[in-house]
Amino acid sequence: MDTAAVSDQAVTTLKIRRYDPERDSEPHWERYEVPYEASDRLLDALHYVKWNIDGSLAFRRSCAHGVCGSDAMRINGANKLSCKVLVRDLGPEISIEPIKGLPVEKDLIVDMDPFFDAVKAVKPYLMTDDHEPTRERLQSAADRERFDDTTKCILCAACTTSCPVFWNDGEYFGPAAIVNAHRFIFDSRDSGAEERLEILNEKEGVWRCRTTFNCTDACPRGIEVTKAIQEVKRALIFRRF
Amino acid sequence: MQVHRYDTVIVGAGGGGMRAALEAGRRSRTAVLTKLYPTRSHTGAAQGGMCAALANVEEDNWEWHTFDTIKGGDYLVDQDAAEVMCREAVDAVLDLEKMGLPFNRTPEGRIDQRRFGGHTRDHGKAPVRRSCYAADRTGHMILQTLFQQCVKHGIEFYNEFYVLDLLLHEGATAGVVAYELATGEIHVFQAKSVVFASGGFGKVFKVTSNAHTLTGDGLGIVLRRGLPLEDMEFFQFHPTGIWKMGILLTEGARGEGGILRNKDGERFMERYAPTIKDLAPRDLVARAIYTEIRQGRGCGPDGDHVYLDLTHLPPEQLDAKLPDITEFARTYLGIEPYTDPIPIQPTAHYAMGGIPTNVNAEVLRNNTDVVPGLYAAGEVACVSVHGANRLGTNSLLDINVFGRRAGIAASTYSSAKTTWVDLPDAPTAAVEELLGRLRDGSGSENAAAIRREMQETMDVNASVFRTETTLKQAATDLVGLKARYQDVGVSDRGRRYNTELLEAVELGFLLDLAEVLVVSALARNESRGGHSREDYPNRDDVNFMRHTMAYRSGPAIAASPDAEITLEYKPVVTTRYQPMERKY
Numbered sequence: 163m164d165t166a167a168v169s170d171q172a173v174t175t176l177k178i179r180r181y182d183p184e185r186d187s188e189p190h191w192e193r194y195e196v197p198y199e200a201s202d203r204l205l206d207a208l209h210y211v212k213w214n215i216d217g218s219l220a221f222r223r224s225c226a227h228g229v230c231g232s233d234a235m236r237i238n239g240a241n242k243l244s245c246k247v248l249v250r251d252l253g254p255e256i257s258i259e260p261i262k263g264l265p266v267e268k269d270l271i272v273d274m275d276p277f278f279d280a281v282k283a284v285k286p287y288l289m290t291d292d293h294e295p296t297r298e299r300l301q302s303a304a305d306r307e308r309f310d311d312t313t314k315c316i317l318c319a320a321c322t323t324s325c326p327v328f329w330n331d332g333e334y335f336g337p338a339a340i341v342n343a344h345r346f347i348f349d350s351r352d353s354g355a356e357e358r359l360e361i362l363n364e365k366e367g368v369w370r371c372r373t374t375f376n377c378t379d380a381c382p383r384g385i386e387v388t389k390a391i392q393e394v395k396r397a398l399i400f401r402r403f
Numbered sequence: 404m405q406v407h408r409y410d411t412v413i414v415g416a417g418g419g420g421m422r423a424a425l426e427a428g429r430r431s432r433t434a435v436l437t438k439l440y441p442t443r444s445h446t447g448a449a450q451g452g453m454c455a456a457l458a459n460v461e462e463d464n465w466e467w468h469t470f471d472t473i474k475g476g477d478y479l480v481d482q483d484a485a486e487v488m489c490r491e492a493v494d495a496v497l498d499l500e501k502m503g504l505p506f507n508r509t510p511e512g513r514i515d516q517r518r519f520g521g522h523t524r525d526h527g528k529a530p531v532r533r534s535c536y537a538a539d540r541t542g543h544m545i546l547q548t549l550f551q552q553c554v555k556h557g558i559e560f561y562n563e564f565y566v567l568d569l570l571l572h573e574g575a576t577a578g579v580v581a582y583e584l585a586t587g588e589i590h591v592f593q594a595k596s597v598v599f600a601s602g603g604f605g606k607v608f609k610v611t612s613n614a615h616t617l618t619g620d621g622l623g624i625v626l627r628r629g630l631p632l633e634d635m636e637f638f639q640f641h642p643t644g645i646w647k648m649g650i651l652l653t654e655g656a657r658g659e660g661g662i663l664r665n666k667d668g669e670r671f672m673e674r675y676a677p678t679i680k681d682l683a684p685r686d687l688v689a690r691a692i693y694t695e696i697r698q699g700r701g702c703g704p705d706g707d708h709v710y711l712d713l714t715h716l717p718p719e720q721l722d723a724k725l726p727d728i729t730e731f732a733r734t735y736l737g738i739e740p741y742t743d744p745i746p747i748q749p750t751a752h753y754a755m756g757g758i759p760t761n762v763n764a765e766v767l768r769n770n771t772d773v774v775p776g777l778y779a780a781g782e783v784a785c786v787s788v789h790g791a792n793r794l795g796t797n798s799l800l801d802i803n804v805f806g807r808r809a810g811i812a813a814s815t816y817s818s819a820k821t822t823w824v825d826l827p828d829a830p831t832a833a834v835e836e837l838l839g840r841l842r843d844g845s846g847s848e849n850a851a852a853i854r855r856e857m858q859e860t861m862d863v864n865a866s867v868f869r870t871e872t873t874l875k876q877a878a879t880d881l882v883g884l885k886a887r888y889q890d891v892g893v894s895d896r897g898r899r900y901n902t903e904l905l906e907a908v909e910l911g912f913l914l915d916l917a918e919v920l921v922v923s924a925l926a927r928n929e930s931r932g933g934h935s936r937e938d939y940p941n942r943d944d945v946n947f948m949r950h951t952m953a954y955r956s957g958p959a960i961a962a963s964p965d966a967e968i969t970l971e972y973k974p975v976v977t978t979r980y981q982p983m984e985r986k987y
Contacts, residue, residue, distance in 0.1 A: 184897050201648065201735065213851030217903035218895035222443075224614040227650045227731060229543060230443040246734060267585065268900040274440065287551035288503030298500040300512035306505060313505050313537070313544065317442050351503065384730075 419781025449542025476790020587898025644750025791932020
């Protein structure tokens with residue numbers, strides 16, 4: 163590990179957008195000086211603030227290594243998981259805001275219900291109409307590979323809340339919902355593609371996507387989100403037109 | 404205070420809780436309470452796979468799996484329970500596939516299987532390919548698949564509802580009390596049956612693979628209500644955590660051919676487990692690593708870690724089979740696993756012990772009798788299918804088999820019962836007292852500082868190797884920390900998302916559980932599985948082939964210095980396997 167690059171005394175400034183509706187009339191920025199080590203994640207720096215400076219700072223987190231999806235936030239203007247970026251890679255002053263487009267509940271915590279509602283609306287579960295086999299359904303390795311990318315989604319909302327269309331239009335399903343539809347539309351075992359495509363063909367569906375690639379850049383799992391959306395669009399045209 | 408009424412209430416929405424919910428939801432009016440959102444649960448961090456003797460790629464049968472589980476658990480496994488788990492494993496995997504889980508496939512299109520630690524062909528002859536997997540994201544796929552099915556079946560979730568108390572009336576289950584994080588409101592959930600599926604307590608240790616939220620709440624709640632906890636001294640240290648950070652790197656890496664090396668580049672596991680080498684069970688590998696380190700063969704300037712070497716594996720294989728863990732090495736260590744070995748050290752990973760249950764997931768209030776209406780499944784429970792050391796993949800199996808069984812048993816019980824048990828008087832009193840003292844008091848102690856000191860003493864004194872001296876040191880430290888906890892202050896007096904208050908409450912559970920672990924470990928004067936006493940290096944079947952049952956008496960107050968832990972013992976169920984020396 164490259165510990166030489168960062169001395170033991172390294173310090174950064176976190177500039178955090180704070181808002182507690184119980185106390186504040188509007189959001190404001192606060193700054194915190196935080197010492198850090200070379201291996202510290204931004205989440206460690208947030209914990210430093212919470213555990214040593216101001217216990218009231220509110221944020222969600224759980225696994226701390228990028229698989230649970232709790233801690234998506236806007237970091238230096240871009241959506242990331244705070245546990246999947248290192249402090250030393252973020253510069254001497256790090257701005258941290260809640261993800262955009264969902265109501266802020268307190269500090270970095272937003273109301274996730276609209277996000278999950280959109281995901282649920284695309285019927286994100288296997289639908290089959292054949293007889294259930296005694297053993298497993300067979301699926302070739304190639305068919306399995308077809309939808310591999312979109313199985314990686316952890317529902318962190320980094321993609322959806324980086325999308326300018328979603329910011330301006332709360333009705334748009336958003337990238338994450340489309341990713342989760344994609345995961346089943348292209349699964350050879352599933353027979354619900356038509357139903358899902360119908361939903362995504364609605365006015366709040368895939369056609370709102372402006373292909374800005376923000377979602378692909380934001381995805382902490384490296385999913386090619388925009389590509390998945392384009393594949394859904396193509397499936398709609400190919401099957402229906 | 405709001406009061407809700409359900410037939411079945413499930414506490415926790417990881418794999419065990421959601422598997423239970425899928426069964427309970429179709430048989431009874433069911434609610435699932437979680438302090439997170441379901442998809443944040445730590446099941447999602449499991450990587451390597453879920454074993455079942457499908458025999459898709461080579462000969463295998465569930466009896467071999469049962470034997471491996473029992474031997475892996477150093478004969479502290481209840482053998483009837485292990486038989487149930489390994490027999491039902493096959494259907495548990497097939498059920499998940501039918502729910503849509505995207506397993507990796509064989510060329511014939513069947514579920515692919517790979518090798519895993521301690522899983523062998525024909526009673527230890529050679530490693531066997533038994534682990535069904537989806538790259539190194541098997542837990543993620545299980546969590547997502549179960550969540551998808553819960554969406555499909557309209558399971559009712561109460562997200563960010565933190566359960567803080569179990570309500571019993573004349574010994575029978577009456578419900579739970581929960582704290583709503585968004586509002587600070589207290590809710591009573593009256594229920595005919597309650598299933599605890601709230602996970603483990605790895606946060607008693609500092610270097611751990613566990614999420615910040617794994618604070619043993621369910622265990623702490625039942626302990627304070629006077630119910631026993633079983634085999635709490637048995638805590639698993641996973642051999643391959645990222646050095647200093649503890650982030651899990653799957654055993655599947657060794658299943659794919661990865662090798663552990665010391666500073667001389669030696670494949671040291673050949674000396675400790677000549678037959679299955681790097682695929683020996685976790686307790687054995689973790690001890691081997693620390694032995695190498697102690698004998699001066701550790702890597703790095705301080706000689707405090709060893710290497711997981713994947714450099715001889717083709718990059719295509721790493722990309723296809725181990726994409727996440729190789730990315731972890733790049734993200735957190737700046738290391739390229741194609742070309743460089745990864746520094747690792749054992750990391751606190753899994754509680755073998757927990758709330759004692761029988762094979763129907765019914766919670767025991769002593770060695771034989773159940774608590775009517777109370778169930779537990781997953782890491783929070785101790786059936787005991789893992790004994791003194793769990794085999795890799797058997798936790799994902801456990802949550803599916805016993806989550807399902809808990810859901811069926813709890814909802815069958817609640818639908819047969821025509822009325823609810825009366826709520827006890829002042830059902831929220833204990834929770835209000837706890838929250839009020841922390842939130843509105845004038846305490847001056849910092850919860851984070853106490854937690855850090857607890858984790859440090861547990862890492863130093865109660866982890867892979869233990870002695871009477873180190874355990875007594877931990878016990879002494881915990882007495883001091885519990886006393887200081889009584890004076891913990893919370894600066895945030897707000898109601899809304901008061902996560903500082905939440906963390907202070909969690910710390911109370913952790914302190915109680917650390918104490919139970921240490922007290923149970925001090926009394927077990929032998930070495931067995933994950934409990935390794937250097938002052939008693941041998942297994943002692945005459946005196947200790949028995950389960951520890953720890954009870955707490957005294958005030959039901961969080962981390963109370965006046966509470967006392969007393970130990971009793973419960974026989975191990977043996978069916979067809981007599982204890983043998985454990986060699987690999």
